[in-house]
Amino acid sequence: MKQSRSRLFNLLGFSCLLLAASNGHSAEPLALQKIMKDLGKNMQVITDAISREDWQRVEKTAPLIGDHPTPPFGEKLRILGFVGANMNKYKDYDGETQEHAVAVGKAANARNGQGVIFAFQKLQTSCYNCHYEFRKPFVEHFYGKQDAIQ
Numbered sequence: 001m002k003q004s005r006s007r008l009f010n011l012l013g014f015s016c017l018l019l020a021a022s023n024g025h026s027a028e029p030l031a032l033q034k035i036m037k038d039l040g041k042n043m044q045v046i047t048d049a050i051s052r053e054d055w056q057r058v059e060k061t062a063p064l065i066g067d068h069p070t071p072p073f074g075e076k077l078r079i080l081g082f083v084g085a086n087m088n089k090y091k092d093y094d095g096e097t098q099e100h101a102v103a104v105g106k107a108a109n110a111r112n113g114q115g116v117i118f119a120f121q122k123l124q125t126s127c128y129n130c131h132y133e134f135r136k137p138f139v140e141h142f143y144g145k146q147d148a149i150q
């Protein structure tokens, strides 16, 4: 236990060194960006399925949003290093996204169109809330773009 903890600290220390060396910037997009693009695509799938009242498709797609993959360990450390004291807030936003995605899936399962639309609006708001607060600073920090769109 003690040993594994000190190993973790070594790892954290090493990551900080890497981070300092690279100044946080990298030409490579974050794995997070691909995860986000997929979230965007799945939101579009749901919008389309709502128009068609294809509740089965909505139900199938909602968990792809709620249980989206997370970035690999090393990238998580970089994100943690950047978000720092705001990590709980960042995680809470992700938790809201998950919660509302579950609600979308449940309403679709009940074939409740109004319920799907209501929950979907909350889901979109949860994406927006995190973007409003974190997207611009992320893009500036990890890609060094000063003119990032909010």
Ligand code: HEC
Pocket: 029, 030, 032, 033, 036, 037, 039, 040, 043, 065, 090, 091, 093, 094, 097, 123, 124, 126, 127, 128, 130, 131, 134, 135, 138, 139
């Ligand atoms: C916990 C915070 C958080 C939540 C919740 C969140 N996002 Fe993001 N999103 C980000 C960050 C940070 C970026 C910038 C990532 C980057 O450019 O590497 C981003 C970027 C994006 C992008 C732009 C990707 C590109 O092509 O550059 C899309 C699309 C996106 N998010 C969709 C969504 C959708 C849809 C949801 C909700 C279902 C969502 N996001 C929820 C943090 C979040």
